[in-house]
Amino acid sequence: MKLKFLGSGYSFSTNNYQTNTIVTADSGKKLLIDAGTDIRFSTREAGLSHKDIDAFYPTHAHADHIGGVEWLAFARYFDKSAGGPPDFFCIRSLMVELWERSLRGGLESIEGKVMHLTDYFKCHAVDQNQSFEWEGIKFTPVQTVHIVDGFRFMPSYGLLFQSVLPSLSSGPKPVIFYSGDTQFAPHQLTKFYDMANVIFHDCETAPYYSKVHAHYDNLKTLKDDVKNKMWLTHYQDNPTQNPVEDGFKGFVTKGQEFEF
Numbered sequence: 001m002k003l004k005f006l007g008s009g010y011s012f013s014t015n016n017y018q019t020n021t022i023v024t025a026d027s028g029k030k031l032l033i034d035a036g037t038d039i040r041f042s043t044r045e046a047g048l049s050h051k052d053i054d055a056f057y058p059t060h061a062h063a064d065h066i067g068g069v070e071w072l073a074f075a076r077y078f079d080k081s082a083g084g085p086p087d088f089f090c091i092r093s094l095m096v097e098l099w100e101r102s103l104r105g106g107l108e109s110i111e112g113k114v115m116h117l118t119d120y121f122k123c124h125a126v127d128q129n130q131s132f133e134w135e136g137i138k139f140t141p142v143q144t145v146h147i148v149d150g151f152r153f154m155p156s157y158g159l160l161f162q163s164v165l166p167s168l169s170s171g172p173k174p175v176i177f178y179s180g181d182t183q184f185a186p187h188q189l190t191k192f193y194d195m196a197n198v199i200f201h202d203c204e205t206a207p208y209y210s211k212v213h214a215h216y217d218n219l220k221t222l223k224d225d226v227k228n229k230m231w232l233t234h235y236q237d238n239p240t241q242n243p244v245e246d247g248f249k250g251f252v253t254k255g256q257e258f259e260f
Helices: 039-045 069-078 092-107 186-195
Strands: 002-005 021-024 030-033 055-057 087-091 122-126 132-134 137-149 152-163 176-178 198-202 230-233 257-259
Touching: 039 069, 069 092, 087 092, 087 132, 087 137, 092 122, 137 186, 176 186
Parallel strands: 030 055, 055 087, 087 122, 176 198, 198 230
Antiparallel strands: 002 021, 002 257, 021 030, 132 137, 137 152, 152 176
């Protein structure tokens, strides 16, 4: 299994693209975590196209994570050589919200037909506290607090995942925690930090605190044994911090690939 970060930047990054990630299974098939507004360009720079995306998982409904879904849907639908609709794995309530509040306006109407999400994707709704398997990898969505919208929590759904295929090696298979967008919430997330061997964590690096992302200064207070396995991503352009010096694995760079 491999992870390739098509980008590692925050919403408005002009240097690193947005934090959207490709998971490549041992079979060679590819699952895309999030599809932001610059996904056409970040996939092309990585030598990929819409034809290479076999499955999709969105963490939440912000444009840097779902703004490119219309491109993916139309590109796959109208390109008959692309191999048919990709799989779409999503928390059930989020799938409904994505269609009704974000995707329907652009995707519902084509010449001669009223469309639905199921016309573009093979949809697999995932219930809360449930997992799904794809190409020998088990994914468990982890709800995190991203934004408190009035009296409503707007969550993001990160992922805890690992391969479940037989292995030639005798050692344990690594568990990966991919936080998605999250506020700094160590009391809620420590359990997942401890379960993981590798952590890819949301991290803002601006001099101000937005309060909707985990800030570098807060993450720096985590225990050393957590920071020692944590890569930082979704950060602002040109960060001034030195994560290795502060005990982290480092900042994920655009195009960086990890093999497990």
